[in-house]
Amino acid sequence: MNISMVGTGYVGLVAGVCFADAGHYVECVDKDKSKVDLMREGKSPIYEPGLEEVMHQALKRRRLTFTTDLSESIRKNALIFIAVGTPEGANGDPDLSALMSVVDEICKHATAKKYVVLKSTVPIGTARNLQEYFNKKCSVAVEVINNPEFLKEGAAIEDFLRPDRVVIGCVSNEARAVMEELYEPFVKNGHPILFMDNMSAEMTKYAANSFLSVKISFINELARLADEIGADINQVRRGFTSDRRINPAFFYPGVGYGGSCFPKDVEALIKTGTKYGVPMKIVQAADDVNDEQKLVLYHKLKKHFGSLSGLTLAVWGLSFKPRTDDVREAPALFLIEKFITEGAKVKAFDPVAIETAKKASTVPFETGPDAMSVTRGADALVVVTEWNEFRNPDFDELKKNLKSPVVFDGRNVFDPLKMKKLGFQYYSIGRQALNDANFKTVENI
Ligand code: NAD
Numbered sequence: 274m275n276i277s278m279v280g281t282g283y284v285g286l287v288a289g290v291c292f293a294d295a296g297h298y299v300e301c302v303d304k305d306k307s308k309v310d311l312m313r314e315g316k317s318p319i320y321e322p323g324l325e326e327v328m329h330q331a332l333k334r335r336r337l338t339f340t341t342d343l344s345e346s347i348r349k350n351a352l353i354f355i356a357v358g359t360p361e362g363a364n365g366d367p368d369l370s371a372l373m374s375v376v377d378e379i380c381k382h383a384t385a386k387k388y389v390v391l392k393s394t395v396p397i398g399t400a401r402n403l404q405e406y407f408n409k410k411c412s413v414a415v416e417v418i419n420n421p422e423f424l425k426e427g428a429a430i431e432d433f434l435r436p437d438r439v440v441i442g443c444v445s446n447e448a449r450a451v452m453e454e455l456y457e458p459f460v461k462n463g464h465p466i467l468f469m470d471n472m473s474a475e476m477t478k479y480a481a482n483s484f485l486s487v488k489i490s491f492i493n494e495l496a497r498l499a500d501e502i503g504a505d506i507n508q509v510r511r512g513f514t515s516d517r518r519i520n521p522a523f524f525y526p527g528v529g530y531g532g533s534c535f536p537k538d539v540e541a542l543i544k545t546g547t548k549y550g551v552p553m554k555i556v557q558a559a560d561d562v563n564d565e566q567k568l569v570l571y572h573k574l575k576k577h578f579g580s581l582s583g584l585t586l587a588v589w590g591l592s593f594k595p596r597t598d599d600v601r602e603a604p605a606l607f608l609i610e611k612f613i614t615e616g617a618k619v620k621a622f623d624p625v626a627i628e629t630a631k632k633a634s635t636v637p638f639e640t641g642p643d644a645m646s647v648t649r650g651a652d653a654l655v656v657v658t659e660w661n662e663f664r665n666p667d668f669d670e671l672k673k674n675l676k677s678p679v680v681f682d683g684r685n686v687f688d689p690l691k692m693k694k695l696g697f698q699y700y701s702i703g704r705q706a707l708n709d710a711n712f713k714t715v716e717n718i
Contacts, residue, residue, distance in 0.1 A: 277354065
């Protein structure tokens with residue numbers, strides 16, 4: 274099949290490359306010429322494990338091309354995916370201006386029937402509204418299809434090539450047949466393509482991200498209570514997720530969720546609920562808890578040091594999660610800003626996100642060439658993103674480097690008992706330094 278993929282960010286580029294890998298002919302379109310030039314050379318403008326390898330194969334087989342010429346791509350291809358950004362706008366609603374500019378170009382340049390597939394996450398009702406818009410403004414037939422994306426940055430290629438499910442919202446049997454043919458190579462694992470109406474497809478995407486946000490905020494709130502009471506959240510988690518009805522995946526406490534999707538999708542669902550008179554109270558609570566959770570490490574530092582003024586803090590991890598260079602709504606940037614406004618100096622390291630973080634940060638901060646270098650002379654280490662390479666540092670060196678051995682671990686990457694034995698003052702999220710000595714003989718209870 275011949276496809277236009279408009280917008281080559283974390284979603285569009287991965288989707289385009291994977292469709293090409295499956296044998297389709299994909300033209301990736303982006304308005305950013307520097308990105309297009311880079312991609313033509315086989316280089317990815319974003320960090321995503323495995324992406325460049327698949328991209329090289331598709332380029333070699335001549336299934337993948339890159340262009341800035343949207344109008345020509347619209348004329349040539351019957352199947353047009355829109356994967357541009359839909360960030361949170363000033364009023365909390367998703368900003369659809371990039372999407373609408375592509376829609377208007379389609380109206381202007383389409384000369385034969387088109388299927389327009391919304392890959393971007395859009396407010397519930399967008400496909401219906403756009404269908405009316407095309408019917409009015411476009412001289413040729415256009416059918417709007419909704420195909421929300423569920424990939425996870427950091428595992429995007431694997432998620433796209435072997436999805437848990439593919440969700441398609443569409444109206445006609447023709448559109449259904451087109452999408453079935455397109456996705457057939459990706460569901461050989463037996464996982465389903467779920468066809469539904471457009472509204473339900475749009476709502477499915479918001480429901481998925483909002484539910485995951487609720488899970489995270491639930492465990493984060495429990496972890497805060499565990500910290501106060503002296504229980505251990507890992508034990509609690511193990512205990513209650515052993516119930517087959519409670520899926521343990523994606524259920525770890527930390528420094529709050531961030532990224533380009535959860536915060537804005539949660540906000541969008543809340544807005545939709547308010548608009549239709551059905552307040553999304555549970556999702557609103559998850560959002561409120563997340564705002565508090567982003568400050569948990571800061572409060573722990575304040576409690577330990579009294580004031581942050583004059584301190585030097587080493588920060589490990591800048592991206593909103595490991596295996597990506599994406600720093601949109603990253604808790605690390607939020608914390609760094611807080612530390613610096615409170616008078617601390619920050620030296621940070623991240624394996625791939627230093628450049629994106631420096632560009633996105635509202636405050637200047639120092640960085641170092643590796644994790645250990647930023648700890649030299651620091652008053653404390655603050656772990657914000659759980660990159661694998663942070664999991665087993667040389668603790669002797671770390672102890673020597675820090676002014677005093679204090680570690681604040683926002684992702685529970687180290688073992689509390691081990692840290693205690695090594696002589697660190699160690700703060701994590703909802704865990705205790707438990708060992709067998711906690712189980713006393715009956716006489717000693
Ligand atoms: P992104 O910001 O990384 O990429 C958007 C791309 O679109 C950019 O390269 C930009 O230059 C390009 N663009 C903007 N306007 C354009 C135009 N008029 N013509 C051509 N190109 C244009 O965004 P993203 O993270 O890939 O997200 C895209 C959409 O997918 C969003 O709606 C997002 O909510 C959704 N989504 C994202 C993820 C994720 O993990 N990032 C996952 C699922 C869904």
